[in-house]
Amino acid sequence: MNFEFLFSVTGVLAMAGWGALFISPFIPIWSDRIAGIILPIVLCIGYFMLVVIPASDSGGGFGTLAEVMELFSYEQAALAGWVHFLAFDLFIGAWSCRTARAEGMSFWLVAPCLPLIFLFGPAGLLAFQATRAVRFRAANA
Secondary structure, X not given: OOHHHHHHHHHHHHXXXXXXXXXXXXXXXXXXXXXXHHHHHHHHHHHHHHHHOOOOOOOOOOOOHHHHHHHOOOHHHHHHHHHHHHHHHHHHHHHHHHHHHHOOOOHHHHOOHHHHHHHHXXXXXXXXXXXXXXXXXXXXX
């Protein structure tokens, strides 16, 4: 299996989803479908296949940090971990856009959170939730 090729393909798919999110004010329904459903599902299927197909010589595990480090020293496991991040971060980015739109929040408040979600996952989600909280508090003051 050519893991470099799969790495490139999953990266392109994820970037297409993030592109859809950044133009979501113009195509909200399609953005929700592409970045919130279709591409995360495709990435999840890829992840599932990487996890289910047995690796030829993988070791490690999840019991200790040393085991996790050993596990991710194998290409297949590292790619599975990467695809996991791509799928979940894209899903959370799409959820953030959809939630903001449903709450009447300006896209310009969400836009700075999207790169944070893409690059730093939980920190980006925290930034989005903080933005929502500040906006809610300001609206109800």
